[in-house]
Amino acid sequence: MAITKIxxxxxxxxxxxxxxxxxxxxxxxxxxAYLNCDPGYAYQQMMETKQDIGKTGGRQCYHIIxxxxxxEVTPELALEIAREFAEECLPGYEVVIGTHVDRxxxxxxxxxxxxxxxxxxxxxIRTADYxxxxxAVSDRLCREHGLSIIMxxxxxxxxxxxxxxxxxxxxxxxxxxxxxxxRAAIEDANDLGHFFLLMEHMGYxxxxxxxxxxxxRGQERFMYPERKNPVFSEDGIRKAIQGNLEAIEAGQRPxxxxxxxxxxxxxxxxxxxxxxLYVHYLYVLGKIEHREYPPRMTPELKASxxxxxxxxxxxAFLRENGITTKEEMESFANRTEETLTDLTRQRTILNVRKxxxxxxxxxxxxxxxxxxxxxxxxxxxxxxxxxYERYMEAVAALEGCGIPRKALKEEKTGLYEQLAELNRxxxxxxxxxxxxxxxxxxxxxxxxxxxxxxxxxxVKHNERRRR
Numbered sequence: 001m002a003i004t005k006i007x008x009x010x011x012x013x014x015x016x017x018x019x020x021x022x023x024x025x026x027x028x029x030x031x032x033a034y035l036n037c038d039p040g041y042a043y044q045q046m047m048e049t050k051q052d053i054g055k056t057g058g059r060q061c062y063h064i065i066x067x068x069x070x071x072e073v074t075p076e077l078a079l080e081i082a083r084e085f086a087e088e089c090l091p092g093y094e095v096v097i098g099t100h101v102d103r104x105x106x107x108x109x110x111x112x113x114x115x116x117x118x119x120x121x122x123x124x125i126r127t128a129d130y131x132x133x134x135x136a137v138s139d140r141l142c143r144e145h146g147l148s149i150i151m152x153x154x155x156x157x158x159x160x161x162x163x164x165x166x167x168x169x170x171x172x173x174x175x176x177x178x179x180x181x182x183r184a185a186i187e188d189a190n191d192l193g194h195f196f197l198l199m200e201h202m203g204y205x206x207x208x209x210x211x212x213x214x215x216x217r218g219q220e221r222f223m224y225p226e227r228k229n230p231v232f233s234e235d236g237i238r239k240a241i242q243g244n245l246e247a248i249e250a251g252q253r254p255x256x257x258x259x260x261x262x263x264x265x266x267x268x269x270x271x272x273x274x275x276x277l278y279v280h281y282l283y284v285l286g287k288i289e290h291r292e293y294p295p296r297m298t299p300e301l302k303a304s305x306x307x308x309x310x311x312x313x314x315x316a317f318l319r320e321n322g323i324t325t326k327e328e329m330e331s332f333a334n335r336t337e338e339t340l341t342d343l344t345r346q347r348t349i350l351n352v353r354k355x356x357x358x359x360x361x362x363x364x365x366x367x368x369x370x371x372x373x374x375x376x377x378x379x380x381x382x383x384x385x386x387x388y389e390r391y392m393e394a395v396a397a398l399e400g401c402g403i404p405r406k407a408l409k410e411e412k413t414g415l416y417e418q419l420a421e422l423n424r425x426x427x428x429x430x431x432x433x434x435x436x437x438x439x440x441x442x443x444x445x446x447x448x449x450x451x452x453x454x455x456x457x458x459v460k461h462n463e464r465r466r467r
Contacts, residue, residue, distance in 0.1 A: 003066070003067045003068075004064060004065065004066050004067075004134055004135055004138045005064070005065050006062060006063070006064050006065075006125065006134060007062065007063040007064075007065070008059055008061075008062055008063075009059070009060050009061050009062070009063060009111075010058065010059055010060055011060060012060075013043060013046060013047070013060045013061050013111075013113075014043045016060075016061055016063060016111045017042055017043050017096050017111055019109070020032075020096050020097070020098035020109040020110075020111050021096060021098045022098070022100075024102065024430070025098065025100040025101065025102045026098045026099060026100060026101070027075070027101060027423060027426075029098075031075050031076075031078075031079050031098065031099040031100075031101065032079075032096070032097060032098045032099075033079060033082070033083045033086075033097040033098075034095070034096055034097070035083070035086050035087065035090065035093070035094065035095035035097070035112075036092070036093065036094045036095065036117060037094040037095070037096065042094065042096045045094060046061070046094050046113040046115075049094065049113055049115055049117050050113070050114075050115050053115055053120040055114075055115050055120070055122060058114075058122070059114045059122065059123075060114055061111050061112060061113055061114050062111070062112055062114060062123055063109065063110070063111050064109070064110040064111075064112075064134065065107060065108070065109055065110075066078070066081070066082055066085065066107060066108045066109075066110070066138060067105055067106075067107040068105060068106050068107065068147070069105065070104050070105045070106075072147060073106055073147060074106075075099050075101050075106055077145060078099045078106045078107070078108050079097065079099040079108065080145075081108070081138075081141050081142070081145060082097045082099065082108035082110055083097060084141055085110070085137060085138060085141055086110055086112070088137055089133060089134060089137050090110075090112050091118075092116040092117050092118035092119060093112040093113055093116055093117070093123065094112060094113040094117060095110055095111070095112040095113075096110070096111050096112070097109070097110050101427060102427075102430065102431075102434070174216075174219075174223065175223060175225070175228075178204075178214055178223055178225060179225060179229070179232070181199065181202050181204070182199070182214075182225060182232055182237075184198075185198040185199050185202070186237060186240045186241060186244070187244065189241050189244075190241070190245070191241060192234070192237065192238050192241065195237060195241060199214065203216055203217055204216060204217075205217060205222075207222045211224045211226045211227070211233070212224070212225075212226060212232065212233065212234055212237075272324050273323075273324030273325050274318050274323060274324055274325070274329070274439065274443060275315070275318055275319060275324055277443055277446055277447065277450075278311060278314065278315040278318065278446075279315070280450060281311065281446045281449070281450060282308075282311060282312070282315065284449075284450065284453055310438070311442075313435070314435060314438060314439050314442070317432075317435050317439070318439070326440070329436055329439065329440060332432075332436065333433060333436040333437075336429055336432045336433050336436070337433065339429055340426065340429040340430065340433065343422055343425050343426050343429065344426065346422055347419065347422045347423070347426065350415060350418055350419050350422065351419070353415060354415055354416075354419070357411070357412070357415075359397065360397065360398065360401055360403070360408060361408075361412050362394075363393075363394040363395075363397040363398050364394070364398065364405070364408055364409060364412060366390055366391060366393075366394035367391060367394040367395055367398060367405075370387050370388075370390055370391040370394070371391065373387035373388060373391060374387070374388055374391045374392075
């Protein structure tokens with residue numbers, strides 16, 4: 001299954017290309033490909049195309065991201081699907097492709113010039129064309145390679161990959177939290193004005209237009225829940241509130257909705273250092289004990305709930321490696337860097353051996369793959385001349401190398417297995433280093449957030465005592 005999305009860039013074409021081919025994300029640029037341009041010269045060639053046609057301003061490039069379900073696809077297959085996709089959907093465009101393996105899910109990036117080298121026309125796509133072309137081609141290629149797809153629905157029902165992934169795991173999303181807050185405000189409101197006041201007290205900004213829009217303070221974009229559920233339109237909310245009031249008057253529901261009482265925090269004394277910080281922060285997020293999250297959540301804490309999986313992974317990493325202090329973290333990171341340097345050196349040696357034998361390895365693959373074509377040609381079947389010539393050239397190269405074919409095949413298999421194992425270990429060590437950096441960056445923010453929360457609780461506690 002592949003999730004696709006397309007982005008437009010108005011500046012820094014070179015930055016977009018460098019991000020796609022980043023060696024830390026593409027196994028030292030092994031998982032990269034180019035269409036209608038050359039490695040190392042893609043940026044210059046794209047700019048020359050713009051200058052020759054006279055279209056250097058405005059949109060500079062487009063960026064397509066193709067994400068796959070974790071564990072469903074290999075990096076090599078993801079790169080091949082991206083290459084086939086570019087050849088079919090982007091004829092005449094200069095395209096740079098990179099498959100990134102630095103995350104838990106494999107994903108490919110395609111950056112292509114906004115100007116077509118053959119027609120000189122700038123690329124343009126509408127939402128309807130996106131579903132008919134880009135997504136349709138991506139789904140078809142996934143089916144052809146034996147991968148699953150997401151059934152296509154109405155364009156208005158589409159969700160982002162991150163949102164779909166969190167929903168599939170039963171984790172909260174901004175949309176689900178917004179809908180829960182909307183329902184809570186509808187239950188407690190006396191009229192529409194009171195409803196808006198309650199939503200603002202929960203930390204939302206409200207956009208009054210053709211549709212009601214809501215966003216947490218600090219978010220960039222408004223969400224419009226009416227698109228998914230007409231109950232959350234202005235008329236729907238007004239009718240729901242009126243229905244609640246009528247039910248209260250008829251004695252069918254209580255006038256005040258019961259909310260679980262607030263329970264104060266009790267310190268957990270078994271963990272120290274970083275581990276204690278994470279336990280405390282996860283409690284504040286409501287991910288420890290029985291509550292989903294605290295009854296009164298600030299916008300900042302709601303954003304933190306979205307990152308719960310990240311915090312849980314970091315906590316497990318600290319516990320598994322016995323890290324509790326910054327000094328232990330730095331020592332672990334130094335050891336990991338040394339291991340990574342050694343593994344990279346071993347992989348370089350193997351890649352040199354592979355490069356020296358690449359001609360023979362390619363001949364070995366051709367000899368095995370084209371053997372049926374050779375038999376068909378000898379039986380008199382026409383149209384197999386090219387394949388027969390390639391087969392004979394491969395056999396001649398294997399016979400002239402002086403190495404038995406069986407021994408060469410065993411050598412190739414062993415070398416590729418060693419490279420695969422080294423790449424797996426390198427990815428693992430890089431993930432450890434990235435986790436160390438994330439924890440060192442995140443812990444100061446968590447400490448500041450906890451101090452703010454504790455100070456607020458202390459003030460409220462003192463006010464209650466004075467009363």
